[in-house]
Amino acid sequence: DAGVTQSPTHLIKTRGQHVTLRCSPISGHKSVSWYQQVLGQGPQFIFQYYEKEERGRGNFPDRFSARQFPNYSSELNVNALLLGDSALYLCASSSGPGSPLHFGNGTRLTVT
Amino acid sequence: GENVEQHPSTLSVQEGDSAVIKCTYSDSASNYFPWYKQELGKRPQLIIDIRSNVGEKKDQRIAVTLNKTAKHFSLHITETQPEDSAVYFCAASIFPGNQFYFGTGTSLTVIP
Numbered sequence: 001d002a003g004v005t006q007s008p009t010h011l012i013k014t015r016g017q018h019v020t021l022r023c024s025p026i027s028g029h030k031s032v033s034w035y036q037q038v039l040g041q042g043p044q045f046i047f048q049y050y051e052k053e054e055r056g057r058g059n060f061p062d063r064f065s066a067r068q069f070p071n072y073s074s075e076l077n078v079n080a081l082l083l084g085d086s087a088l089y090l091c092a093s094s095s096g097p098g099s100p101l102h103f104g105n106g107t108r109l110t111v112t
Numbered sequence: 113g114e115n116v117e118q119h120p121s122t123l124s125v126q127e128g129d130s131a132v133i134k135c136t137y138s139d140s141a142s143n144y145f146p147w148y149k150q151e152l153g154k155r156p157q158l159i160i161d162i163r164s165n166v167g168e169k170k171d172q173r174i175a176v177t178l179n180k181t182a183k184h185f186s187l188h189i190t191e192t193q194p195e196d197s198a199v200y201f202c203a204a205s206i207f208p209g210n211q212f213y214f215g216t217g218t219s220l221t222v223i224p
Binding site for chain 2: 004031033035040041042043046048050055056058059071090094096097098099100101102103104105106
């Protein structure tokens with residue numbers, strides 16, 4: 001079984017630009033979450049989607065948005081990029097609420 | 113919201129010795145506590161988890177203990193091996209939600 005897949009693996013953007021990150025969950029998993037991991041820190045919760053509905057939002061500005069598609073894959077969008085958005089963005093899937101998270105390898109975003 | 117603190121930030125042990133990592137949480141409603149291992153450049157991987165109705169759980173050389181009254185939980189690794197070297201993160205969540213709050217991580221080095 002394939003694990004959680006994320007694309008792209010690396011991305012370099014300029015301040016003010018927009019970025020879209022993509023995630024495919026483990027087959028059968030209906031919940032997808034997004035986390036931001038800054039170097040040297042633990043992952044911070046951004047969004048959770050379950051059955052295509054937003055079920056949670058972390059303390060991130062409105063520049064961050066996400067959605068989940070009918071096949072349970074997900075996109076994370078970040079507008080008006082700032083230098084501080086540089087981080088590893090992790091997608092995680094789970095079979096449902098209260099179940100363990102299974103992480104993808106992440107997308108390394110660098111904003112210059 | 114929930115606040116998870118993790119100590120120590122770095123830990124070095126001789127091969128064969130035990131390692132203990134401790135976490136505290138602030139929200140008494142938290143009831144699910146996973147531990148993740150993240151090797152350099154790789155995804156966080158679930159190594160063990162515990163729910164609030166259990167005080168201790170073991171899986172071979174790894175064990176987790178939970179003290180709900182004191183709101184802290186610990187990871188114990190016995191007979192450490194060089195391949196145990198990684199960053200370990202604790203996390204807490206409130207069932208049935210799927211928002212996880214992570215600690216800041218412990219960098220474990222096992223010296224051969």
